[in-house]
Amino acid sequence: MANSPSGDSVTDRIVRVLETFTPSRSVQTAAEVGRRAGLPASTAHRIVGDLVEAGLLDRDGEGRISVGLRLWELATRSSHVLRVRQAALPAMERVQARVREHTQLAILEQDEALFLERLSDPRAGANITRIAGRLPLHASSSGLVLLAFAEPAVQERVLGGPLRRVSASTPTDPAAVRRKLAEVRRLGHAIAPGYIEEVSTGVAVPVRDDAGRAAAALSVVLPRDAVPALALEELHRAALEVERALRSPL
Ligand code: PHB
Numbered sequence: 116m117a118n119s120p121s122g123d124s125v126t127d128r129i130v131r132v133l134e135t136f137t138p139s140r141s142v143q144t145a146a147e148v149g150r151r152a153g154l155p156a157s158t159a160h161r162i163v164g165d166l167v168e169a170g171l172l173d174r175d176g177e178g179r180i181s182v183g184l185r186l187w188e189l190a191t192r193s194s195h196v197l198r199v200r201q202a203a204l205p206a207m208e209r210v211q212a213r214v215r216e217h218t219q220l221a222i223l224e225q226d227e228a229l230f231l232e233r234l235s236d237p238r239a240g241a242n243i244t245r246i247a248g249r250l251p252l253h254a255s256s257s258g259l260v261l262l263a264f265a266e267p268a269v270q271e272r273v274l275g276g277p278l279r280r281v282s283a284s285t286p287t288d289p290a291a292v293r294r295k296l297a298e299v300r301r302l303g304h305a306i307a308p309g310y311i312e313e314v315s316t317g318v319a320v321p322v323r324d325d326a327g328r329a330a331a332a333l334s335v336v337l338p339r340d341a342v343p344a345l346a347l348e349e350l351h352r353a354a355l356e357v358e359r360a361l362r363s364p365l
Contacts, residue, residue: 119158128152128154128158128162129162129166131152131153131154132148132152132154132159132162132163132166133166133171133182133186134152135147135148135151135152136181136182138245138247138248139245141181141182142179142180142181143179143180143181144178144179144180145159145160145163145178145180146159148163148180149163163180166183167180167183169185170183170184170185170186171183171185171186172186196222196231198361199220199222199231199322199330199331199361200220200231200232201360202357202360202361203220203231203232203322203331203333203353203357203360204232205356205360206333206352206353206354206356206357206360207220207232207234207333207353208234209349209353210333210335210346210349210350210353211234211235211236213345213349214335214345214346214349215236215238215239216236216239216240216335216336216337216338216341216346217233217234217235217236217239217240217242217244217335217336218233218234218235218333218334218335219232219233219234219244219257219333219334219335219336220232220233220331220332220333221244221250221257221258221261221331221332221334222261222330222331222332223252223261223262223265223269223329224249226252226269226272226273227249227250227251227252227258228249228250228251228252228255228257228258228261228332229247229248229249230244230245230246230247230248230249230250230257231246231247231331232246233245233246239336240314240315240336240337240338241312241314241315241336242315242336243311243312244336250311251278251279251281252273253273253278253285253286253287253292253310254278254279254281254282254285254286254307254310254311255307255310255311255317255319255334256305256306256307256310256316256317256318256319256332256334257305257317257319257332257334258332259295259296259299259305259307259319260299260304260305260319260320260321260329260332260334261321261329261331261332262296263296263297263299263300263305263321263329264300264321264323264327264328264329265328265329266328270296274289274292274293275289276289278292281310281311281312282309282310282311282312282313283309283313284308284309284310284313285310285311286310303320303321303351304318304319304320304347304350304351305317305318305319305320306318306343307319308339309339313339314338314339315336315337315338315339316336316337316338316339316340316341316343317334317335317336317337318334318335318336318337318343318346318347318350319332319333319334319335319350320332320333320334320347320350320351320353320354321354322354322357322358322361323354323358324358324361325362330358330361331357333350333353333354333357334350335349335350
């Protein structure tokens with residue numbers, strides 16, 4: 116791809132434009148996109164215009180830009196994510212109906228937990244996860260499960276830090292996180308009291324593949340002092356069901 120005077124390729128600039136959209140910032144003006152992508156205004160306007168024309172971005176009547184349905188359509192066809200989500204949904208619905216708290220599905224993606232699905236109850240408590248949002252591995256129950264059953268190289272890279280403090284209860288000492296990962300492997304689940312926000316406790320189990328790695332994590336977000344026994348029982352049962360569904364051909 117042709118390079119700009121600053122040396123970055125057209126692809127780099129398009130990726131930077133798309134990455135300015137986050138779970139909490141889904142609508143922006145073209146000028147904001149340009150500023151956040153570190154692009155000159157004219158370049159940003161041209162790239163945004165091209166992407167709108169291609170349907171990858173949308174522009175509303177007031178000129179505000181958001182991610183286009185065409186981009187969602189293409190990305191949702193990613194067969195792996197679709198397969199994991201479809202395999203997990205019936206079991207997640209059962210967990211959610213019985214526990215009546217947020218039930219979530221995450222996979223490991225570039226050293227973070229990426230959330231593919233979240234089912235909620237109107238009466239369920241606080242939850243900061245968003246579908247297509249990410250959480251740090253060391254600071255969430257889903258992340259700890261994904262990390263505990265990940266390749267050793269991933270564990271070493273993440274433990275090498277920095278381990279960001281998200282709440283006052285987030286473990287940020289690599290030795291403490293290493294001990295927690297050993298506990299998760301021993302117990303087969305993770306309990307993360309207040310790690311991501313003080314008011315809640317995340318509880319997660321792995322969905323294991325044939326190699327014993329975590330293909331995904333299933334989790335429930337409980338009020339901080341809730342007893343996790345029912346959630347754990349339901350999650351373990353759900354994980355077995357999802358593992359079976361993933362093993363059978365579509
Ligand atoms: C967790 O997975 O530990 C978790 C996720 C979202 C929350 C709280 C805890 O809001």
